[in-house]
Amino acid sequence: MVFTTPEPHQDDLAPGEAAPPGGAARVEAHGIDHIPDAERRGRPRELCAVWAAANVNYLSLLVGGTLVLMGLSFWQAVAVIVVGNLFWLLTGFLAISGPAAGAPSEVITRAVYGVRGNRVNNAVTGWLISVCYFALNLAAAASAAFALVRKVGLPLNTGVQAAVVVLIAALTLAISVYGHALIVRLYLPITLVLAAVFAVAAVFVVDHADPGQAPAAPLTGTDLWATVLAGVTLIASGPLSYTTSADFSRYLPRTASAKAITGWTALGAFVPSVAVCSLGALAATAVDMTDPQTALGALLPGWFEPVFLLALVLGTIAINALTAYSAGLALQAVGLRVRRTVSVLADGSVSVALTLYALLVSDFLDTVSDVLQLTVVLLGPAMTVYATDIALRRNRYDAAALTDERPGSPFWYRAGVNPAGALALAAGSGAAALCVNTLYTGPVAQALGGVDVALPAGVVVTAVVYAALMRRRVERSAG
Secondary structure, three states: OOEOOOOOOHHHOOOOOOOOOOOOOOOEOOOOOOOOHHHOOOOOOHHHHHHHHOOOOHHHHHHHHHHHHOOOOHHHHHHHHHHHHOOHHHHHHHHOHHHHHOOOHHHHOHHHHOHHHHHHHHHHHHHHHHHHHHHHHHHHHHHHHHHHHHHOOOOOOHHHHHHHHHHHHHHHHHHHHHOHHHHHHHHHHHHHHHHHHHHHHHHHHHHHOOOOOOOOOOOOHHHHHHHHHHHHHHHHHHHHOOOOHHHHOOOOOOOOOHHHHHHHHHHHHHHHHHHHHHHHHHHOOOOOOOOHHHHHHHHOOOOOHHHHHHHHHHHHHHHHHHHHHHHHHHHHHOOOOOOHHHHHHHHHHHHHHHHHHHHHOOOHHHHHHHHHHHOHHHHHHHHHHHHHHHHHHOOOOOHHHHOOOOOOOOOOOEOOEOHHHHHHHHHHHHHHHHHOEOOOEOHHHHHOOOOOOHHHHHHHHHHHHHHHHHHHHHHHHHO
């Protein structure tokens, strides 16, 4: 991995010129440019800690508690949590394209949408949704930090709240700005610290909780299926938001095992996400998780609660550093000729504004639920079309072709847009929109009695349409 200070923009390097060497203490030199084979190093197992640290966070705890608030029993909630988190396998699968292309996801998807079409894709599924998730996670971390501020006796007025949000955002963006090497270096110790804190918290929660507790009015029939599928969609929105997993694997050698990359990425995210979500669901059997800070305070001893709150903030910083890192690359891939550091800081500024709105104006839990569920209409198809392209090409990508943005280049397609990618995404998102039951009820969901099948519908339609339209083209290019 190659780093330097100050950071040169990719356009500052002459053709064939390598960026100066450096390490985790220096700002990453590369943005969306190709990573030469000579600068690749590391092992797939390093990805495990990166994704583990990012999934021990406050938002996962909230979502786990939300499942019980929706009317599920603890064991039903655990089943939903496991199924929803299986989508991390898709996140892991997308990561194999990073070493193959030596590029981030934001560039690889030019093969899917075309040079111009991919700019629109990065503006929406890359930048806009990343910024929304950054804001949601930042709001969750700030909520934990607010509870900590109250415990030390400081007044929690609007000014203090704004200062807390800005401070957490600054720490997060510092990691994102320094980039890949610092992320790889920091996330193993962060994972170990978070695992220890949550293990201690689990002991206290288990002591008060009742896993066998049944809801006052157990769900049955259509109501149960509707809630289960809504819960799976809510959980799956986490892994589906990471269509950018190649961003963190692209520095691995081209020869790195695809199975190892998929496995370590998925395992690193799956295990802690299941554990933390389940802990939130377990806590909800003992206390009312509509007010998580107050509720958890009743389960944890006074001396440990500040430690736990700090861990929640640290875990959210870890996940948001990845989100901001990818959002910065997405902004470059949209076509803005700015350095990665500038794009990351711009993303952070927008996210802070959204966070303050979510905390000070809107209802936070409602905002979380609506955004996480509704984005699946787009994110499920977006991840599926990318995964289908990897499968069709057998993960063989021409790095030089991917970096060529000129008219007539291999991924220019028709006027810069790949009709197959655009149609598949539109068809999948359209199918999902007809089946959704979140902010509105689609006609299919209405016909099914409120059962939301947006996620499977979007995934299946997208894969079928893209494979049908692209198979012959890919076979011809491979031949």
